[in-house]
Amino acid sequence: ETGVTQTPRHLVMGMTNKKSLKCEQHLGHNAMYWYKQSAKKPLELMFVYNFKEQTENNSVPSRFSPECPNSSHLFLHLHTLQPEDSALYLCASSQEPGGYNYGYTFGSGTRLTVV
């Protein structure tokens, strides 16, 4: 365990479903991130939260909706996804924005399949 826990580990959903991914860290970190890792592209930054405030939305479609209720929890709400959204979704946290001093700590990811 890295200290960043993601649930569920695997998720299969239809294009009309609504689901949520959860990320939790108890490392005392102040910044949290969502990344997408797909077969066609390397790690893509989606969202950045610093001290619970969203500081980056990397042109992510509105069918992905992040939520950060406190500095320990991060959610990614999913609705009306497309098959091309199938990927590994990784959550990460860092003590400082940008990962200075030991970088990001990643969770193991949620493998999402959209059918």
Added chain:
Amino acid sequence: GESVGLHLPTLSVQEGDNSIINCAYSNSASDYFIWYKQESGKGPQFIIDIRSNMDKRQGQRVTVLLNKTVKHLSLQIAATQPGDSAVYFCAETPMDSSYKLIFGSGTRLLVRP
């Protein structure tokens, strides 16, 4: 956590040999660099970092070299072991966007027994 299907450069080395994985970064304003290792079924794991005011940093069996002139980063792994087989990513934090880490495309390291 695997990058299945992604066409990655692959480095194949004999167990016990040294490995050198290279990375070219794009932003001359980047001031912090990290190497990550990603094993199958896991998220990326921090290996070693280096700031732009340094050109070399050593860890346990790993060394990172930074050449700012040509914007090149390398990871050297001494006495490569089967457990080193993974995908390796370099990442940079641009000074003009210091709240995010930008990842490279990765290199797959295969260790032959």
